[in-house]
Amino acid sequence: MTFVGRAFAGPVNRRIDAAGKLVAEEAWRDLGAAGQPTFQNGWSNFGPFIYPNVAFRIDRDGVVHLRGGAGKGANTPGTKMFSLPPGYRPAMIEVFAVASTDGNGPLAPSGGIIEIQPNGDVGVYGDTDDNFVSLSGVSFTTKH
Numbered sequence: 001m002t003f004v005g006r007a008f009a010g011p012v013n014r015r016i017d018a019a020g021k022l023v024a025e026e027a028w029r030d031l032g033a034a035g036q037p038t039f040q041n042g043w044s045n046f047g048p049f050i051y052p053n054v055a056f057r058i059d060r061d062g063v064v065h066l067r068g069g070a071g072k073g074a075n076t077p078g079t080k081m082f083s084l085p086p087g088y089r090p091a092m093i094e095v096f097a098v099a100s101t102d103g104n105g106p107l108a109p110s111g112g113i114i115e116i117q118p119n120g121d122v123g124v125y126g127d128t129d130d131n132f133v134s135l136s137g138v139s140f141t142t143k144h
Helices: none
Strands: 055-058 063-066 068-073 080-083 092-101 110-116 121-124 132-134 140-141
Touching: none
Parallel strands: none
Antiparallel strands: 055 063, 063 140, 068 132, 080 121, 092 110, 092 132, 110 121
16 A cells, blocks of 8 residues: 655555454544653643644554644744654654744744654754644654
8 A cells, every 4th residue: 555645655554453453543642641741841732722732643554643733932942842652653763844833923834843753752943933833734654
């Protein structure tokens, strides 16, 4: 199977249980919920009830998805937001363009960049405005 029109393409390993059936779709895992990773370095969910909480999950095809909006009160170049647990990490460094804003005036998003390391660290590049960073739409495979 090949993905077309995405940031990646290639074979996909469907997640099959011991009985040979597709595993059930996983629920979103919210950062900070019991047993889940937490924000680091002053990051938090952006505007409760405005944007979804930052969360992650893996789908039946083994693709990890992120969603939600995160923020940090002051711009600090290149900080780590959080770390994904084993099983939700890319095999190699993944870099994504995301919407971000400095929060001055209307929320007119500009371009930002996040990087996800093979050790699970999710961080922003130094020039990304970090008052608000959207993670919605970020997807990657755990195998290459």
